[in-house]
Each structure stands twice: as structure tokens, then as C-alpha cells.
Amino acid sequence: MLVKGFKAAAVEAGFKYKNRLDLGIITADAPVAWAGVFTQSVCRAAPVIWSSAMAAKGRGRAFLANAGQANAQTGPAGTKDCYRSAAALATLLSCPATEIMLASTGVIGQPINISILEAKLPNLLSQLRPDGLNDFAQAILTTDTRPKIRTEKIKLNGHTVSIWGCAKGSGMIAPNLATMLGFLITDAEIKAPLLRNILVEGAEMSFNRVTIDGDTSTNDSLMIMASGAAGMNPADSGEALAKFKEASFTVMKNLAYQITRDGEGATRLITIRMRGAKNTEEAKLAARTVAESPLVKTAFFGGDANWGRLIMALGRSGATFDPYAIDIDLDDIPWVRQGQDNNKEKAASMVMKKTEYGLLINLNAGNGEYEMLTCDFSPKYIAINASYRS
Amino acid sequence: MLVKGFKAAAVEAGFKYKNRLDLGIITADAPVAWAGVFTQSVCRAAPVIWSSAMAAKGRGRAFLANAGQANAQTGPAGTKDCYRSAAALATLLSCPATEIMLASTGVIGQPINISILEAKLPNLLSQLRPDGLNDFAQAILTTDTRPKIRTEKIKLNGHTVSIWGCAKGSGMIAPNLATMLGFLITDAEIKAPLLRNILVEGAEMSFNRVTIDGDTSTNDSLMIMASGAAGMNPADSGEALAKFKEASFTVMKNLAYQITRDGEGATRLITIRMRGAKNTEEAKLAARTVAESPLVKTAFFGGDANWGRLIMALGRSGATFDPYAIDIDLDDIPWVRQGQDNNKEKAASMVMKKTEYGLLINLNAGNGEYEMLTCDFSPKYIAINASYRS
Numbered sequence: 089m090l091v092k093g094f095k096a097a098a099v100e101a102g103f104k105y106k107n108r109l110d111l112g113i114i115t116a117d118a119p120v121a122w123a124g125v126f127t128q129s130v131c132r133a134a135p136v137i138w139s140s141a142m143a144a145k146g147r148g149r150a151f152l153a154n155a156g157q158a159n160a161q162t163g164p165a166g167t168k169d170c171y172r173s174a175a176a177l178a179t180l181l182s183c184p185a186t187e188i189m190l191a192s193t194g195v196i197g198q199p200i201n202i203s204i205l206e207a208k209l210p211n212l213l214s215q216l217r218p219d220g221l222n223d224f225a226q227a228i229l230t231t232d233t234r235p236k237i238r239t240e241k242i243k244l245n246g247h248t249v250s251i252w253g254c255a256k257g258s259g260m261i262a263p264n265l266a267t268m269l270g271f272l273i274t275d276a277e278i279k280a281p282l283l284r285n286i287l288v289e290g291a292e293m294s295f296n297r298v299t300i301d302g303d304t305s306t307n308d309s310l311m312i313m314a315s316g317a318a319g320m321n322p323a324d325s326g327e328a329l330a331k332f333k334e335a336s337f338t339v340m341k342n343l344a345y346q347i348t349r350d351g352e353g354a355t356r357l358i359t360i361r362m363r364g365a366k367n368t369e370e371a372k373l374a375a376r377t378v379a380e381s382p383l384v385k386t387a388f389f390g391g392d393a394n395w396g397r398l399i400m401a402l403g404r405s406g407a408t409f410d411p412y413a414i415d416i417d418l419d420d421i422p423w424v425r426q427g428q429d430n431n432k433e434k435a436a437s438m439v440m441k442k443t444e445y446g447l448l449i450n451l452n453a454g455n456g457e458y459e460m461l462t463c464d465f466s467p468k469y470i471a472i473n474a475s476y477r478s
Numbered sequence: 479m480l481v482k483g484f485k486a487a488a489v490e491a492g493f494k495y496k497n498r499l500d501l502g503i504i505t506a507d508a509p510v511a512w513a514g515v516f517t518q519s520v521c522r523a524a525p526v527i528w529s530s531a532m533a534a535k536g537r538g539r540a541f542l543a544n545a546g547q548a549n550a551q552t553g554p555a556g557t558k559d560c561y562r563s564a565a566a567l568a569t570l571l572s573c574p575a576t577e578i579m580l581a582s583t584g585v586i587g588q589p590i591n592i593s594i595l596e597a598k599l600p601n602l603l604s605q606l607r608p609d610g611l612n613d614f615a616q617a618i619l620t621t622d623t624r625p626k627i628r629t630e631k632i633k634l635n636g637h638t639v640s641i642w643g644c645a646k647g648s649g650m651i652a653p654n655l656a657t658m659l660g661f662l663i664t665d666a667e668i669k670a671p672l673l674r675n676i677l678v679e680g681a682e683m684s685f686n687r688v689t690i691d692g693d694t695s696t697n698d699s700l701m702i703m704a705s706g707a708a709g710m711n712p713a714d715s716g717e718a719l720a721k722f723k724e725a726s727f728t729v730m731k732n733l734a735y736q737i738t739r740d741g742e743g744a745t746r747l748i749t750i751r752m753r754g755a756k757n758t759e760e761a762k763l764a765a766r767t768v769a770e771s772p773l774v775k776t777a778f779f780g781g782d783a784n785w786g787r788l789i790m791a792l793g794r795s796g797a798t799f800d801p802y803a804i805d806i807d808l809d810d811i812p813w814v815r816q817g818q819d820n821n822k823e824k825a826a827s828m829v830m831k832k833t834e835y836g837l838l839i840n841l842n843a844g845n846g847e848y849e850m851l852t853c854d855f856s857p858k859y860i861a862i863n864a865s866y867r868s
């Protein structure tokens with residue numbers, strides 16, 4: 089895949105893992121419009137603090153990402169390491185350090201090995217090429233089992249425009265922000281403040297609606313650069329903007345889907361559609377409580393058609409409703425009607441053996457709606473996380 | 479154990495499990511002061527609705543409890559089953575049905591087999607005896623691996639007074655209310671409104687502070703009866719009340735401890751002491767987020783001294799603090815200082831191999847304090863809950 093105006097590359101720096109790409113870069117051929125949105129954690133990693141300040145400037149040249157160490161809770165030394173990384177790269181790219189956004193993923197409390205990083209940079213830059221994006225997508229992974237990539241192509245004012253995105257996810261995924269790391273590039277021409285709005289709105293419809301374990305990271309970052317290199321195609325208003333937004337949202341939603349599908353130890357993906365809540369806020373509370381409940385998620389894993397677990401989660405969610413007004417559909421099975429069993433156990437059990445299905449829960453208390461993606465809790469989730477560091 | 483003025487018994491009704499006690503009763507020899515507190519779920523089970531109405535009357539004769547079916551989300555039929563249970567027992571005890579509190583635990587959405595229950599009642603009553611309390615404690619269990627019982631004896635105005643309590647827990651344990659079912663009896667003499675206050679205050683310090691999986695049941699109930707049969711010992715005021723409260727709290731706290739110790743699949747028990755939060759509310763948010771985080775709980779299981787998981791949970795908890803002011807002690811190990819690693823990995827790893835230890839987290843942002851008990855997430859939790867119904 090090529091996106092005009094960008095090059096990418098990745099190398100094996102050996103930060104934590106051996107024999108795999110773990111240091112990646114995407115560069116724009118010249119300074120371009122960019123934006124970023126970041127974790128809402130009180131404990132923001134050093135690269136998050138760095139990048140959110142740089143994103144605000146609206147223009148830049150490169151994303152640099154490493155996997156293995158999070159550079160979070162690393163104090164003044166971590167801040168200094170960010171500055172050193174950006175400065176070293178900026179020297180090699182002949183641009184100001186402020187034109188570089190950084191992202192790290194890995195173990196919290198561990199610094200990145202800045203000497204290795206600096207030593208690897210020339211080699212990394214020597215490999216920059218227009219079709220290096222797959223390598224970049226590979227280099228940002230930790231416990232992910234596969235890279236997550238999505239591309240959309242649209243026609244804007246007669247020019248073909250591409251939007252490419254990649255993400256890493258796995259554990260520690262939850263609203264807000266659900267992706268550990270997400271990167272988008274496009275050769276559309278669009279201004280930075282609009283890019284930021286698109287990230288905020290898109291994240292709310294995608295990454296913020298997936299949950300694997302309810303935990304949110306210190307490092308969650310979502311970034312975008314727009315080169316405008318696909319030809320004169322200003323996407324700043326009207327139909328062009330609408331088309332661009334829609335395609336960007338498709339990329340983000342698909343990446344969020346892939347993240348959930350690849351949740352740590354996940355064996356099933358479940359879409360939860362909450363309807364008829366008193367308002368949107370209560371729909372969100374109800375959907376999120378169901379999506380994060382360990383008892384619900386273990387029933388998903390077991391394929392146990394036990395709707396009582398859903399009732400339990402809804403009942404404690406904080407949403408207000410009449411327990412005997414709840415209707416629940418499992419795919420097209422009318423599973424629960426007016427809060428009670430509808431004698432569909434056998435059919436429901438069949439659905440719950442599938443690797444992907446949907447729950448439509450109507451609280452019949454109003455017009456509030458919300459939708460979330462979740463996955464099951466398997467013994468593998470625990471195996472992965474009981475010893476993630478080692 | 480004997481508590482003056484009470485008898486208890488249990489039988490094998492075969493509601494769900496075979497060859498085990500699953501229907502239990504405690505009766506007072508005459509109507510006595512009583513009180514109850516119940517789940518805050520919007521979806522309250524039929525016996526919860528029944529018993530909370532009866533508790534409000536302040537006086538009664540008996541607790542009747544079954545394990546196997548929750549009689550929750552069972553609609554008008556479930557309500558009728560409660561009335562039939564209470565009426566049948568009342569006839570046999572020659573008292574009004576309003577003098578009976580009911581409690582059920584088991585699968586949500588399943589009715590109790592009321593015909594079996596009615597048929598078993600005469601046999602149950604024929605076995606009532608002062609030392610039947612252990613059988614009662616056994617009959618209320620579901621996935622618990624052992625009964626939870628605690629007794630305190632105190633001297634009030636020269637008389638020895640007993641407070642006996644039992645509980646069932648395991649999964650679906652969380653604030654509020656943390657016990658699936660808890661029952662207390664005492665031969666102290668104390669009025670119903672005071673009993674209720676003691677339950678409310680005691681639950682806040684005990685059952686509401688334990689968490690196994692963050693899930694709260696439709697059936698959580700905590701009940702107490704006070705016979706006054708230990709002699710003239712009014713515990714309604716002054717030092718006697720203070721002593722009685724203290725002993726009651728000891729019973730409740732110990733039962734909550736036993737519930738967490740016996741959490742589904744739990745291999746370790748961890749006390750989380752949050753200190754230095756901006757206020758109590760933030761201390762509670764921070765403590766609860768740490769206690770319920772799947773990533774923290776899997777690290778507990780693995781014995782992985784990964785303090786970054788705690789930082790992650792604190793950061794997303796909603797509490798406000800300076801990330802570089804956090805101090806964390808693991809038992810007596812100064813594990814994290816000013817938000818950073820304190821080079822105690824080896825000592826910390828030793829502590830985390832233990833089956834019981836404590837975390838002292840100081841946010842250094844104010845005077846808010848809160849304490850919780852939690853346990854680890856093990857693969858066994860998932861195995862139990864993937865197929866609990868079958």
C-alpha cells in the first residue's frame with residue numbers, strides 16, 4: 089500500500105523482544121498537517137505528554153514508535169529520553185524536534201534504551217520507502233497476534249485519495265481511549281483543526297466503544313498526518329469533507345473491530361447494542377457494564393446461554409428501567425421478553441457457540457442508544473497477563 | 479454453637495444439587511426484633527422484594543433460605559412463589575407470613591420448585607434444634623468451597639451475649655452489597671432500628687469493601703434477628719451498644735474476609751489500603767479500580783511484581799493526584815517511591831508469592847482513606863463461570 093507523500097520503515101532494535109521489528113517510523117516528505125488525541129489517564133506516559141504538546145502545533149514530519157517499554161512513570165529521565173529521541177531523529181531528518189511525534193508501548197515503569205534507539209536511527213532511516221507501512225504496523229505490536237491495518241480509497245474532486253491506518257491493541261483496552269496506539273496517514277489535503285475533530289469524533293465511535301478488559305493504558309495515542317499529495321483536493325468543507333470523514337471513520341471502526349477480534353486470549357467477538365435507555369448516558373452505562381462484566385464475559389467464553397448474567401449486569405449498571413420491560417435478542421433469536429425467559433435456550437446456545445454474534449438489549453425506558461464491541465474472557469487472557477513482563 | 483432463643487436446621491431438597499443441604503431455616507422461639515439490608519440492583523429478586531418489606535416491620539420469627547435457584551426475574555410467578563413459601567411456613571410455625579424473611583441464591587431466571595419446598599418444610603421443621611446453625615450455614619452455599627461462620631461473645635451488664643453470623647459468597651461479589659447472603663443472630667436485647675443501623679454501618683465496613691469480580695447480584699441480602707434471651711441486657715445505648723456494635727462489626731468483617739478468601743478460583747487475598755487521596759470518595763474510586771482491574775488481578779495471580787499495572791489502574795480511576803507523588807508499599811517493602819521504581823523487585827516478588835499480603839498506596843494528595851479486600855483472577859475463576867449453570 090502506498091499513500092502519496094509518505095515513507096515508512098521498521099527495524100529490529102531488540103528493546104525487549106528478539107528477532108522481531110520493534111522500532112518503526114512514518115515520515116512525510118515535507119511538513120504536513122497533523123493531529124493527535126491521547127489517553128485520559130492521570131498517569132500519562134512521557135511520549136504522550138511530548139506528543140500531545142507537538143500535536144497542538146498542527147504541523148509535523150514524523151511518527152516514531154517503539155514496542156517493549158512504555159516509558160511511563162519514568163520521571164524526568166523519561167522526559168529527557170523523549171527529547172533525546174526526537175532531537176536525534178530531527179537532526180537526521182533536518183527538521184525541528186517539534187515536528188516529531190513519539191509513541192511507546194510496553195511495560196510501564198521501564199525506560200526505553202535510548203542508546204540503542206539512537207544507534208538504530210540511521211539504519212531505520214536508510215530503509216524508509218513508500219511501501220514500508222506494513223513493517224511499521226508490525227513494529228508497534230506487543231501481545232497482539234497479528235497487525236491491524238485498514239485502507240480506504242475515495243474520489244475527492246476527481247482525485248483518488250487514500251486513508252491508511254494501523255493500530256495495536258490486545259490487553260489494557262477500554263474506553264477512553266481504547267487503542268493502545270493508532271496511526272493514520274492520508275494524501276488528502278485537510279487542515280489540522282479538522283483532522284483533530286475527525287480523530288475525536290471517530291475515536292468516540294470506534295476505539296472508545298471497544299473493551300477487552302476495562303483497563304485503560306498510560307500510553308494510548310491516536311495520530312494522523314495529511315500530506316495533500318494526492319492532487320488538489322481540499323477536503324476542508326462540504327461534500328469532500330463529509331466523504332473524507334466517512335472514510336476515516338470506516339478506517340477507525342475497522343481497526344477497533346480488529347483490536348477486539350484480537351483481544352488477549354479472545355475466542356469470540358460480541359457486539360452489544362443497547363436500545364431504549366432513558367438517555368444516551370444511561371445507554372452507555374448499561375452497555376459498558378455488560379461489556380466489562382467478568383461474569384458475562386466468562387459466560388461468553390463458555391458459550392453458556394445464561395441471560396441471568398446480563399440481567400445482573402444491567403441491574404447494577406446505574407441505568408434505570410423496569411426489570412420486566414427488558415427485551416433481549418441474541419442475533420435473531422428473541423431470547424428474553426419482558427425480562428423473562430422466552431424458551432429459546434437451545435437456539436440461543438447455538439448462537440453462543442459462534443465466534444461472532446450480537447446482543448440487542450432493549451430497556452424500553454426511553455430513546456437512549458449505545459453500541460459497544462467486546463470479547464470473551466478466556467483462561468488464555470489470564471495466562472498471558474499473569475506473566476506478561478517475563 | 480448455641481445462641482439463646484434460636485433453633486436451626488437444613489435438609490436436602492434437591493433443588494439443583496444432589497446429596498447436599500440446600501434448604502435451611504433459622505427460627506426464633508418467639509417473635510423477635512429483626513432488620514435487613516439488600517442489594518442496590520435495579521433488578522431485585524422476588525425474595526429480596528419480599529424480605530425488604532418484611533424487614534421494615536421490625537419483628538419476625540424466621541429466615542428461610544434455599545440454594546440452587548435465585549427466583550430472580552421470575553415475574554408475578556416468582557412473587558407468588560415467595561408468598562406461598564412464607565404462607566406454608568407460617569402455617570406450620572403458627573405465625574403470620576409477614577414474620578418470615580426469605581433468601582434465595584442460584585441461577586437468575588429460574589423459579590424455585592415450590593412443590594418440593596412445600597413438601598420438605600415439615601421434615602425441615604422436625605429437625606430444628608439449637609445446634610443446627612452449622613447445617614444452615616452449609617445449606618446456603620453454591621460455588622463456595624466451604625461455609626463461612628463467625629461467632630463473637632461479649633459481656634453486657636454481667637450477661638454473656640453471643641453474636642453468630644454466616645455468609646455465602648464466591649462469584650458476583652462486589653460493593654454494594656458484597657455478600658450474596660449473610661445472616662446474623664444474637665441473644666442480645668436490642669431494638670430493630672438500631673439493628674438496621676448496625677447492618678448498614680457494618681456492611682459499609684465489611685461486605686461493601688470486598689470484591690471478587692466487580693459484579694453484584696440480584697439477590698444480595700443481609701439479615702439479623704435479636705432474641706434478647708441472654709438475660710436482661712439492653713444493648714440500646716451507651717457502652718453496651720458500643721460493645722455490641724463492635725462485636726457485630728467483627729463478625730461482619732470476618733465473614734467478608736472469609737468470602738474473599740474463598741472467592742471463585744482465588745489463590746491469593748490482597749488488602750488494599752488507599753491513603754492520601756483528595757477525599758474519601760476519590761480514595762474509594764482509586765481503591766475499587768485497583769481491586770477490580772483484571773490486569774491487576776491477573777498480575778496478582780501470576781505473582782508478577784509489576785507495579786505498572788497499579789499505576790495504570792490508579793491513572794484511570796477518576797482520582798486526581800500527581801503521578802510522581804505516589805508511594806506504594808507491598809507489605810513492608812517500599813516498592814514504589816514518588817511514582818517510580820525503588821529497586822525492590824526481588825523482595826516484592828517474594829511477597830507476591832504469598833497467599834496473603836497487603837498493598838499500601840499513598841497518593842499524597844490529601845487525607846482521603848479507604849480500604850478494600852480483593853483476590854486474584856485465576857484460570858479456575860473462568861472455568862467455574864464458563865459453565866456455572868450446568
